[in-house]
Amino acid sequence: MFTKVLPLLVLLPFAAACAAPAPATAPAPASPNAAAKPKVERLVMAVEPPKTENNELRMLNSDNWQLDPAFEYLIGLDAQTGKLIPGLATEWSLDQAAMTYRFKVRAGVKFHKDYGELTANDLVASFKELIKEDSLQGSSPFFRTTVKQFEAVNDHEVAYTLTTPTGEFLPSMSQERAGAEIMSAAHLTKSGPATMGSGPTAGTAPYQFAGRSQGAYVRFERVPYQHWRTMPDFPQLEFRFLREPSTRMAALLTGEAQMAALPSDLQAQATTRPEFAAISARSPVTRVRVQFDGVYYKDLKELDKGGYMHPSSPLMDVRVRKALSKAINRDEMNKAFFGGKGKPVYNYSFTPNWPGWNPDWEKRFAAEYGYDLAAAQALLAEAGFGPNTPLKTTMLSMVVQGLAAGPDVAEAIAGYWSKAGVKVDLVTMDTATFSPLQRDMKLDNHSLIHATSANIWTGTSTHSSGIKATRSGGVGIPAGDRELLVATSTLDEKKQDEAFRKAGNAYFDGHVDAPLFYLPPEITVNKTIVADYTFPGNVTGNWSHIETIKAAK
Numbered sequence: 001m002f003t004k005v006l007p008l009l010v011l012l013p014f015a016a017a018c019a020a021p022a023p024a025t026a027p028a029p030a031s032p033n034a035a036a037k038p039k040v041e042r043l044v045m046a047v048e049p050p051k052t053e054n055n056e057l058r059m060l061n062s063d064n065w066q067l068d069p070a071f072e073y074l075i076g077l078d079a080q081t082g083k084l085i086p087g088l089a090t091e092w093s094l095d096q097a098a099m100t101y102r103f104k105v106r107a108g109v110k111f112h113k114d115y116g117e118l119t120a121n122d123l124v125a126s127f128k129e130l131i132k133e134d135s136l137q138g139s140s141p142f143f144r145t146t147v148k149q150f151e152a153v154n155d156h157e158v159a160y161t162l163t164t165p166t167g168e169f170l171p172s173m174s175q176e177r178a179g180a181e182i183m184s185a186a187h188l189t190k191s192g193p194a195t196m197g198s199g200p201t202a203g204t205a206p207y208q209f210a211g212r213s214q215g216a217y218v219r220f221e222r223v224p225y226q227h228w229r230t231m232p233d234f235p236q237l238e239f240r241f242l243r244e245p246s247t248r249m250a251a252l253l254t255g256e257a258q259m260a261a262l263p264s265d266l267q268a269q270a271t272t273r274p275e276f277a278a279i280s281a282r283s284p285v286t287r288v289r290v291q292f293d294g295v296y297y298k299d300l301k302e303l304d305k306g307g308y309m310h311p312s313s314p315l316m317d318v319r320v321r322k323a324l325s326k327a328i329n330r331d332e333m334n335k336a337f338f339g340g341k342g343k344p345v346y347n348y349s350f351t352p353n354w355p356g357w358n359p360d361w362e363k364r365f366a367a368e369y370g371y372d373l374a375a376a377q378a379l380l381a382e383a384g385f386g387p388n389t390p391l392k393t394t395m396l397s398m399v400v401q402g403l404a405a406g407p408d409v410a411e412a413i414a415g416y417w418s419k420a421g422v423k424v425d426l427v428t429m430d431t432a433t434f435s436p437l438q439r440d441m442k443l444d445n446h447s448l449i450h451a452t453s454a455n456i457w458t459g460t461s462t463h464s465s466g467i468k469a470t471r472s473g474g475v476g477i478p479a480g481d482r483e484l485l486v487a488t489s490t491l492d493e494k495k496q497d498e499a500f501r502k503a504g505n506a507y508f509d510g511h512v513d514a515p516l517f518y519l520p521p522e523i524t525v526n527k528t529i530v531a532d533y534t535f536p537g538n539v540t541g542n543w544s545h546i547e548t549i550k551a552a553k
Contacts, residue, residue: 038551039529042219042236046248046257047543048399049241051431053214055194057181057201058135061435062401064178065541069220069237070112071181071203074103074123075174079545082283082536084174088118088182088204092170099162101169107156109228112208115184120152125185127160129193138462139172139179166488167496168457177458178540206232206547216241220546233551239543245404252276258529259549263405264339267524275528281521281537287345288403290328290413290514291450292321293443295475297466303478310444314383314391318511321475322368323379324393324447325514327420329371333412334517337405342517347508349459356456356487356500361508368508369515376420390423396448397428401541403451403519410449451519453538456500460484464507475513480506528552 050063057064057071064071076087089103109118130137131144146169150160162169173180184202194200199209206227207220220237240257242248249266251257262270270276294313299306314320334342346361385391395414400406407428414424437443452463462468465484466476480503487499521542523533534548 036233036531036551036553038234040234040258042238043234043259043530043549044238044240044251044257045523045543045546046240046242046251046260048261048401048404049215049243050541051399051401051435052136053196053212055196055198055200055209055212057179057183057194058129058132058137058140060178061136061138062178062540064137064181065401065539065543066218066239067181067200067203067209068205068539068541068544069207069546070200070205070209071183072205073173073175073180073182075170077175077536077539077544079534079536079548080282082176082285082538084171084176087175088123099165100159101162102153102157102159105156105158106228109204110223110225111184111187111204112202112223113187115187115202118182118204119155119185120158121155122182122185123158124150124152125188126181126183129183129188130179137179139177141468142168142172143179164489167490168461168488171455171457175544176455176539206230207237210236230547232547232549234549237546237549243399248404252524252526255526258526259533260524261404261522262524263408264337264341266404267522268339270524275526276524277527278522278524279530279533281535281542283536283538285351285518285538286403286451286453286521286542287348287518288342288409288449288451288516289345289348290324290516291448291463292324292475292513293438293446293448295466296441297476300467303467303476303481308476309441313445314385314393315445315447315475317383319379319383320385320391321511321514323376323383323420324417324422325369325511326372326379327376327416327422328413328514328516329416330516331371333409336412337409338517338519342519345515345518347504348513348515349454349456349464349507350500350504354456354500355493355497356502356504358501358504358508361504364508369511373420380421385421387421390421392423392425392445393417394425394427394446396434396446397426398431398434398448400449400451403449406449406451409516413447413449450513453521453540453542455538457488460500460503460507461488464512465503475510477506477510477512480504480510480512 050066052060052063054060073087074089076085078085088106090106092101092103094101105120127150131140146162146166148161148163153159187202208223210219210221212218217238217240222232222235245263245266248260249262252260267278271278292315294310294315296309298309334340346365350357380391395410397407397410414426417424463474465474465481467481483499483503487496521537529552531550531552535545
């Protein structure tokens with residue numbers, strides 16, 4: 001028997017960092033906005049290009065943000081708080097004995113381009129696309145192994161039966177994590193998977209896809225009917241892809257764009273002019289680190305006995321990882337690149353409000369991770385490296401989604417390491433080259449700048465550990481990864497908290513990365529055109545809830 005669950009935390013005690021008791025039903029559909037008449041027909045938002053461009057969602061991994069304005073999810077996110085709320089599902093319930101979640105589908109939701117109204121069949125079709133074997137979407141392996149079966153119970157109910165209890169399921173179905181967007185089954189049947197020529201499969205959001213020029217932009221237009229949730233102020237929206245921050249700055253200053261993602265130094269220059277202002281995410285949890293690539297398990301089933309893919313990599317030595325972290329002058333970097341806005345990250349995949357938090361991490365951080373060039377050099381010497389036998393490693397300079405200063409930060413850290421006596425090869429690499437190297441675990445002695453707003457489930461399993469089949473860059477620490485497997489396989493709140501803390505302790509002591517800062521995602525706007533923008537900041541790619549952008553009066 002299915003039991004209605006209120007609140008969400010009963011189902012998922014720590015499912016999302018910012019989860020709070022969610023209502024079983026969402027508010028009634030919004031009435032038309034009393035919006036100001038926009039001063040431009042098409043709102044242009046100048047942003048970093050996505051790592052991968054595609055109109056087929058399952059082929060985008062973490063770059064789904066480029067199509068986010070056109071799609072919605074069973075479980076949404078509150079734009080102000082980033083907490084899970086009902087979306088295309090009005091409520092959900094759990095049969096704990098059968099490990100089956102049942103979602104009730106919202107009635108009267110229209111698909112774009114006259115593809116009919118939302119039913120349970122659309123949810124089933126969307127999930128089938130997501131879990132196809134050739135899917136590149138990061139959540140696909142998780143769903144393939146976690147969901148035993150899924151089916152439409154009737155036109156307005158769908159059921160997902162799990163193979164094992166896991167608290168990660170609900171946030172993975174939400175807007176918080178890319179991949180579970182809902183598409184039209186009718187459109188899929190008629191046209192097949194999306195192509196760059198055809199455009200994406202129809203979604204249900206307040207904006208619908210209007211067109212794209214690869215490498216240049218993707219455009220959307222406001223739906224021609226009253227949307228069930230809200231109506232955007234601006235008739236058209238464009239994500240304009242401009243790689244160089246200076247080019248985005250120029251587009252903003254010349255009026256070619258009305259919003260731009262800028263690093264803090266350029267943002268400071270722009271906002272000296274009265275017509276420009278910076279708008280911050282409402283619930284910022286974006287955190288930045290140096291990611292170490294190369295410490296991969298050979299066998300995920302034998303964490304202790306199977307050995308590692310690259311046993312001779314210097315990054316295998318915790319003293320080396322610790323030395324690289326202690327060689328970084330975080331305070332200097334924070335002031336230089338982020339105007340002092342960065343807040344220290346003590347353990348990359350944890351915050352004080354999440355399960356497993358250990359306040360000792362903050363107390364021990366200065367001694368364990370804090371800037372100390374002499375200590376860094378001593379650690380390297382202890383590991384067998386010195387003036388005559390310097391540590392050699394590679395720092396990759398790449399576009400970092402949501403972090404405009406990413407390549408500059410990479411160069412600065414390479415400079416800090418050089419001062420410690422490390423011979424650093426700074427290599428510029430694009431995603432097309434990087435992705436297969438990482439996927440095939442061929443990056444054996446490499447570091448890169450990484451930023452994420454992922455919740456604790458994704459943060460630990462994907463970024464801080466070595467247990468993901470996709471090997472997303474986490475360092476394999478058996479003592480921590482065993483505990484993480486315990487935390488992610490139970491719905492018991494106390495067991496989760498205890499296991500996450502033990503895992504976090506192992507990751508902290510094992511220096512799985514060099515944590516840098518919490519940064520507020522910010523967008524610089526022409527305030528004569530844009531009055532406000534409400535977005536939570538805890539979504540992959542940062543730029544979500546585009547429909548909340550308000551026109552200036």
